[in-house]
Amino acid sequence: MSARTIVITGGGAGIGRGVALLCAERGDHVAVLDKNAEAARETAADALARGAGGALGVRCDVSDEGQVERAFAEACGRFVAPYGIFANAGIDLGGLVHELPMETWRRVIDTNLTGVFLTCKHGLRHMLSAKTPGSIVCSSSPTGFVALAAGASGAYSATKGAISSLVRCMAIDYARYGIRVNAVVPGATETQLMWQNVAAGEIARMREQLSQEIPLGRLAQPDDPARAVVWLLSEESAYVTGSHLVCDGGILAKASISV
Numbered sequence: 001m002s003a004r005t006i007v008i009t010g011g012g013a014g015i016g017r018g019v020a021l022l023c024a025e026r027g028d029h030v031a032v033l034d035k036n037a038e039a040a041r042e043t044a045a046d047a048l049a050r051g052a053g054g055a056l057g058v059r060c061d062v063s064d065e066g067q068v069e070r071a072f073a074e075a076c077g078r079f080v081a082p083y084g085i086f087a088n089a090g091i092d093l094g095g096l097v098h099e100l101p102m103e104t105w106r107r108v109i110d111t112n113l114t115g116v117f118l119t120c121k122h123g124l125r126h127m128l129s130a131k132t133p134g135s136i137v138c139s140s141s142p143t144g145f146v147a148l149a150a151g152a153s154g155a156y157s158a159t160k161g162a163i164s165s166l167v168r169c170m171a172i173d174y175a176r177y178g179i180r181v182n183a184v185v186p187g188a189t190e191t192q193l194m195w196q197n198v199a200a201g202e203i204a205r206m207r208e209q210l211s212q213e214i215p216l217g218r219l220a221q222p223d224d225p226a227r228a229v230v231w232l233l234s235e236e237s238a239y240v241t242g243s244h245l246v247c248d249g250g251i252l253a254k255a256s257i258s259v
């Protein structure tokens, strides 16, 4: 396997970190972009220890175009143009629509949706100018398809539905250049994001309840969706574009009413 450059946003934690470490194990050059500079550098150091051909941790807020542009320039200056991009950085701020402050709505849209747009925009520019084929994976969610039963997830869900639409459009636009674009749909995955809207004292009870409700009987660990992403980034999925790889333990397959 030849070394590829893989750029991962939100790679300082959770699913993005999992993808960075799995890519490292196959010898890739890994560029970890995260607004948390320390976490990005820590993942990059761990990636080197796991066998990455090279690794770089860059502070980058994906909602800021200048930072995204500079981060790609730094990664492509250090390594070759990216073969793979995981546009993954995201936040989940809940709230009912009639109560949601404009600032919260904007933060979620700017990070999740504009962040994916900017990551793809600048990543594609490098891929196109290097004339390299490649693979882009964006993080969608079951909330892009169905409303969460717990509710109050309008802003987050709206970004995930939009990401799914953007993925289909980019798949068509860049197929002629040999660039595939797909979405991963992780289910409930044990990360900071999963529990940030849940009171600390409620987490154990909720984990137990969710495990009973999820058909496969457990929440995902970050490596579960990360392995799906690594497959989409690989030649093994050479004929897959514009699609969604659902890695949710069966959540979306299950009707929510008891009949």
Ligand SMILES: NC(=O)c1ccc[n+]([C@@H]2O[C@H](COP(=O)([O-])OP(=O)(O)OC[C@H]3O[C@@H](n4cnc5c(N)ncnc54)[C@H](O)[C@@H]3O)[C@@H](O)[C@H]2O)c1
Residues within 6 Å of the ligand: 009, 010, 011, 012, 013, 014, 015, 016, 033, 034, 035, 036, 039, 060, 061, 062, 063, 088, 089, 090, 091, 111, 115, 139, 140, 141, 142, 185, 186, 187, 188, 189, 190, 191, 192, 193, 194
């Ligand atoms: N965890 C789940 O259950 C789940 C389910 C479905 C989809 N997802 C999606 O997967 C993606 C990753 O989520 P996770 O669970 O690994 O989250 P996480 O909170 O563990 O990690 C997210 C990372 O993104 C970084 N980040 C946040 N805002 C950023 C910004 N503006 N610029 C750059 N980096 C930023 C954080 O610092 C963090 O390192 C998200 O898009 C999320 O919506 C997660």
